Amino acid sequence: MVDFEKxxxxxxxxxxxxxxLSITGTLAESLGKGQKVEVLVEELEILGDSEADVSKGExxxxxxxxxxxxxxxEIAHLRFxxxxxxxxxxxxxxxxxAMHKFFHDRGFYNIHTPIITASDAEGAGxxxxxxxxxxxxxxxxxxxxxxxxxxxxxRQTNLTVSGQLEAELAAxxxxxxxTFGPTFRAENSNTARHLAEFWMIEPEVAFADLNDNMDxxxxxxxxxxxxxxxHCADDLAFLNxxxxxxxxxxxxxxxxxxxxxxxxxxxxxxxxxxxxxxxAIEILEKSKPNKEKKFQYPIQGWGTDLQSEHERYLxxxxxxxxxxxxxxxxxxxxFYMRLNDDGKTVRAMDILFPGIGxxxxxxxxxxxxxxxRKRMQEMHISEQELYWYLDTRKFGTxxxxxYGLGFERLLLFVTGMTxxxxxxxxxxxxxxxxx
RNA sequence: UCCUCGGUAGCUCAGCUGGUUAGAGCACCUGACUGUUAAUCAGGGGGUCGCUGGUUCAAGCCCAGCCCGGGGAGCCA
Numbered sequence: 001m002v003d004f005e006k007x008x009x010x011x012x013x014x015x016x017x018x019x020x021l022s023i024t025g026t027l028a029e030s031l032g033k034g035q036k037v038e039v040l041v042e043e044l045e046i047l048g049d050s051e052a053d054v055s056k057g058e059x060x061x062x063x064x065x066x067x068x069x070x071x072x073x074e075i076a077h078l079r080f081x082x083x084x085x086x087x088x089x090x091x092x093x094x095x096x097x098a099m100h101k102f103f104h105d106r107g108f109y110n111i112h113t114p115i116i117t118a119s120d121a122e123g124a125g126x127x128x129x130x131x132x133x134x135x136x137x138x139x140x141x142x143x144x145x146x147x148x149x150x151x152x153x154x155r156q157t158n159l160t161v162s163g164q165l166e167a168e169l170a171a172x173x174x175x176x177x178x179t180f181g182p183t184f185r186a187e188n189s190n191t192a193r194h195l196a197e198f199w200m201i202e203p204e205v206a207f208a209d210l211n212d213n214m215d216x217x218x219x220x221x222x223x224x225x226x227x228x229x230x231h232c233a234d235d236l237a238f239l240n241x242x243x244x245x246x247x248x249x250x251x252x253x254x255x256x257x258x259x260x261x262x263x264x265x266x267x268x269x270x271x272x273x274x275x276x277x278x279x280a281i282e283i284l285e286k287s288k289p290n291k292e293k294k295f296q297y298p299i300q301g302w303g304t305d306l307q308s309e310h311e312r313y314l315x316x317x318x319x320x321x322x323x324x325x326x327x328x329x330x331x332x333x334x335f336y337m338r339l340n341d342d343g344k345t346v347r348a349m350d351i352l353f354p355g356i357g358x359x360x361x362x363x364x365x366x367x368x369x370x371x372x373r374k375r376m377q378e379m380h381i382s383e384q385e386l387y388w389y390l391d392t393r394k395f396g397t398x399x400x401x402x403y404g405l406g407f408e409r410l411l412l413f414v415t416g417m418t419x420x421x422x423x424x425x426x427x428x429x430x431x432x433x434x435x
Numbered sequence: 436u437c438c439u440c441g442g443u444a445g446c447u448c449a450g451c452u453g454g455u456u457a458g459a460g461c462a463c464c465u466g467a468c469u470g471u472u473a474a475u476c477a478g479g480g481g482g483u484c485g486c487u488g489g490u491u492c493a494a495g496c497c498c499a500g501c502c503c504g505g506g507g508a509g510c511c512a
C-alpha cells in the first residue's frame with residue numbers, strides 16, 4: 001500500500017511487471033477486499049528495474065495474465081517466475097528429497113552409476129554418442145572406419161540409458177541400493193511423456209523376488225504422494241484449482257472424474273490391482289470395446305504387447321485404479337528378466353497409472369547364469385562386452401529384483417500437469433535443447 | 436518416425452464462398468484518475484499474416500515443399 005503523496009512519482013513509474021523491489025513498512029490490517037493484511041510502504045528501493053527497451057519494441061514477456069504453457073516453454077528461463085512453475089518446481093524438490101528419504105529410511109544405499117558408459121547392449125533405447133573426435137576429420141582405421149581407439153576413452157562411449165546393470169553389481173554386495181540420476185535416450189519420441197534427458201530412480205534389492213519388488217514399488221509411490229499431500233499442501237491446492245479452471249474449457253466427456261487432490265488421496269488409500277499379462281489379455285478379449293471393435297488394435301491373442309489404448313482401458317475403465325501387470329511373454333521383454341517355470345513368460349512388472357501409462361517398469365532379474373547366457377545369445381547380446389555383468393552370476397549369485405521409476409512421470413501425476421516438458425526446468429526433446 | 440490439427444501485433448485469438456487502407460482484448464507508450472489486489476477512463480504506437488515457390492486480374496484465405504508447435508500413435512521411464 002503506497003501513499004502517492006509521499007512517494008516519488010518517477011520512482012513509482014519505474015515499477016513495471018517483473019521489477020525487483022525492496023520494501024520497508026508496517027504490516028497492517030487491510031481495508032481492501034480479498035486480503036487480510038498489507039504493508040504500508042515507508043521506504044521503497046528498486047533493486048532491479050524490469051527494463052524493456054520500448055524503442056526497440058521490447059516487452060517483458062510475462063504479463064499479469066494467464067499464459068499458455070506452450071508459450072512459457074519457449075521462455076523457460078523466465079517461467080520459474082510464474083506461480084504455476086513455482087509450485088511445480090517446489091514440488092519437484094520435495095519429491096527429490098522424499099525419494100532419498102524413503103530409501104534411506106529403509107536401509108538403501110544411494111549409488112552413483114556412470115553417466116558416460118561404454119556399454120550399449122542394454123537395448124533400452126538409442127544412445128547419444130560421447131566423443132571428442134573432430135567430426136569433420138576423424139582418425140580412420142585401415143578399413144576406413146572411424147578409429148575410436150584414438151577417441152578420449154580409447155573406445156566408443158555413450159550417455160547412459162539406465163543405471164540398472166551397475167546397480168545390480170552394487171546390490172549383490174551392499175544388499176539394497178538405488179540410483180537417482182539423469183538418463184538419456186536418443187529416441188525420436190515426440191510425446192508428452194518422453195524426454196531425451198530425464199531423471200530415473202532405479203532401486204535394486206538382493207534376495208527380493210517379484211512380489212517384494214511390487215510391494216516396494218507400491219510403497220514407494222504411495223510414500224511420495226503422501227509426502228506431497230503432507231508437505232506441499234499450498235502448492236497442491238493451487239495446482240488443483242488451476243486444473244479445475246482448465247477443465248472448465250473442456251467438454252464434459254473430456255473432463256476427469258476426479259480432481260487432482262482426489263486422485264492423490266485415492267492412490268494412497270487403495271491397493272494397486274495386481275494381475276498377470278495373461279489375465280489382462282483375457283479381460284481385454286472379453287471387454288466391450290474389443291467385442292464392439294472399438295480398439296484401433298484388436299486383441300490378437302496371447303503374445304503381443306499391449307497398446308496404450310489397452311493399458312488405458314484396464315486402468316481407467318476396468319479397474320479404475322493403478323494396475324501392476326506381471327509375467328509378460330519373454331519375447332517382448334529385456335534379456336535380464338527371470339524366466340518363469342512355464343518357459344514362456346518372465347518375472348516382469350509394469351505399473352500403469354491413470355492418465356500417464358507406464359510409470360514403473362521392473363523385474364526379478366535372471367540370476368541363473370545358464371539361463372542368462374541363453375537369453376543373451378537369443379537376443380544377440382555380446383557376452384564379452386557384458387563379462388562384468390555375468391561375473392555377478394558366476395561368483396556367488398543371489399536372487400534379486402529392481403525397477404525403474406520415471407521421475408518426471410511421477411511428477412505429472414503429483415502436479416496434475418499433462419506434459420513432462422513442464423515438470424523439468426529445461427526440457428531436452430528432439431530438435432529442442434535451448435537454455 | 437507416422438496420423439491429425441494448427442502457425443495472423445509482445446500474449447490470447449477473430450478474419451465470411453480469394454476482392455479496397457488486416458481487427459479485438461490484454462500488454463506497451465502518453466495523459467487523467469487513485470484503497471489499488473490480472474483487465475479504471477481517454478488517446479497512441481505496433482503486423483514481411485511461419486518460410487519458399489506456384490495458381491490467379493487479385494492470396495492471410497487456394498496448391499506444393501520445408502520449418503516449428505499442440506493432440507494421438509510407436510519406442511519406453
